[in-house]
Amino acid sequence: MEEQNSKTIIQLSRRTVYENRWMRVNEDKVRFPAGFEGIYGVVEKPDFVIVIPVHADGRIQLVQQYRYPVSCRYWELPQGTWESAPDSDREELARGELAEETGFRAGKMEKIGEMFPAGGLVSQRCEIFVATDLTPGEARREATEADMETAAFSLAEIMDMFARGTMPDANSMAAIGYWQMKGRI
Template sequence: MSELASEPSNTASDQRHVFEVVDSKDIYQGRVIALRADSVVMPGGGTATREVVEHLGAVAVLALDDDGQVTLIHQYRHPLGRRIWELPAGLLDVVDEEPVVAAQRELAEETGLAAESWVTLVDVAASPGFTDEVVRVFLARGVSDVGREVPDGDEETDLVSKKFPLSEAVRMALAGEIVNGASVSGILAAHAVLSGAAEPRPAETPWIDRPTRFAAR
């Protein structure tokens, strides 16, 4: 029987370059985002500017009822200039609120639904090349209707919710009819979980990449 190879004293990750930030400048701060420019040390020894959009972070919910239907919302998204189908979602804009509690609140506010069981499906970095925004998507089951209070005067006044079979939501995602990144990821992850191909994580799973810098401002 051959002996197992011993663990090397220095792994490849130990020898990789450290991208140290030597300077940081605030450019803009708004209600839900900020923009800063970092000077970062590159492997060759020089520095490069990296612009970073800071974000509060968000949660999204795939609420699945006993008939295997998922609730989607049709909402106007100004950067795209149109209404799109997506999962109920919202910002982590309440101080010290746990992500699963924020998800429960957003589900009720946007759809009038509550759920008995909650697990974590996926964490989605929206576009890590320029923003620290990460969305945690939950799978909620044991769904019931608790009624929705329609807000007055903002985009959500126009929001419409509708149930679709999960299989239809998967088709819509793959056909480009659902383009919201967290929604596409959550729908496909839910399909994988329900087919037995993957296991979800507990709702309270530690969230390593949850954005914190903007909330600390």
């Protein structure tokens, strides 16, 4: 039996309750620091990237698609993972997602940070990249992204969409906020 650190939740057992190619849902029996036992639901998903594609004039390229779980379409930054290659190089993944979703290729790709978008529920980590020196090309979308649209917006327009609630994607908000915090805007 593991010795329990006074600030650590200890996993006692794990049962996978659902699994598909995109995720695994586990139910963990745990012991909390105070000594009582309980259940934790944990979703395992491959890590992903989010890309802030910045044009020479400062506009930011966004994508829009229908998001089934929330039953709506909205604008967001390009983002994704490669389920078939979960350990792929993150910069390569960022370049791939940018080209796949928008058609743009980046002359320069810079990682500016990382985050856990839903650390209380999902083990998934997100790495944030800024793409510059953009050149247009043909998008290579997956069949599930066939309805995707792409357009460029000024930062002021994006901030207005956040404020009005018409761009409710938390990952996009966090990435733009992180970029701003790092003094890159």
